[in-house]
Amino acid sequence: MAKQLMIYERAVPISSERHRDWSVETGGNYGFAREVNSVPLLAAEFIPAATDHAIVFAGSEEAVFPSVILGIRDNENSHVGPDGSWTGGYIPAFLRRYPFVFSRSDDGETFTLCMDEEYEGFNQDGRGERLFDSTGQRTQYLESILNFTREYQTLFDRTQQFCARLVEHDLLRPGQANFNLGDLGQAQLGGFFTLDRQKLKELPQEVLSQMLATDELELCYVHLQSLNNLTPMAQRIAAAGGAAAPDGDGDGGAGARESEEA
Structure with missing residues (x-):
């Protein structure tokens, strides 16, 4: 999986x-996310x-963050249609907040609301929602x-x-998904x-109890269950013919297999 591209x-x-x-x-146009996987x-x-x-989890072994595979x-984002519409069910908040974002100061204490001026929806013709009223005050929007x-x-x-807890207890392993399209x-x-x-099951009871109390244990199993969505995604891509085939022949039947990386 490539390093996260900036939108x-x-x-x-x-x-x-x-x-x-x-x-x-x-207007629900997600064309800006067309090239993020x-x-x-x-x-x-x-x-x-x-x-x-x-x-899944992306980043380095010392600093990871959850990601959704698109x-x-x-x-290549298989969930954005030719007209920019979103076709993939749940829309991550990372995309829903665009074109707005917080910028954090170097000391991490101050946040500034920013916007991507290149977003095609911004205009000075009064189309859509105004950012400020005639007196220069923030609008409700x-x-x-x-x-x-x-x-x-x-x-x-x-x-x-x-x-940080997952990293602390060495609960993560490199992953790899092999797709048959x-x-x-x-x-x-x-x-x-x-x-x-297996490492999750072997955690000390005290740690498991802490993770249960903070709902982190539930998050772990939701993550593991979500990996089953790899196969349906591969099937959709194969049915739509939306990916170029690499050298070699497929063995029929689209699917995906998640395995530990050697």
Whole structure:
């Protein structure tokens, strides 16, 4: 799995001086996410996301964060249609908050709400929702965006705590998904981590009790169960003919197999 591609082209702080006459028009177009094959996922999203997506952990062994797999190949999101519509069920909050994002100061104490000025929905023609009113005050819409982004950041920090526990107890192992795309051939996705089920079972009772009390144990099993979504994703891609086949012949019947990386 490739390193997460940035969907923000030019994120700048929002200010009444610069953006007083700006509006944003959103219409459910996710074309901006067409070339990302995974995006970060908050722990609070595990249960709704697991209905549609495989949840893995990306990053280094010392610093990981949950991600949802959206495509088999680099620069390929199989959940965005030709018209930019989202076709993949649950939409991760990472994408729903776009084109807005918080910027953290170097000391980690201050957050500034920013927006990607390159987003095609921004305009100065009054289309959509205004960011500021005629007096330069935040509109109710911008306040709602601020609240959503603030909540996202809080849940992001909590998710980091969950991941730190997984790393602390050495519960992660390198993963690899091998895809059979039928007539399209074979494909392979790596560069992520999955939970080691056996190591989870062998944790001391005190640690298991702590994880049970904080719902972290539930998150672990939701993650493991979500890996079953790899096969349906491969089947959809094969049926749509949406991926180029690598050299070699498929053995028929689209599917995917998650295995430990050697």
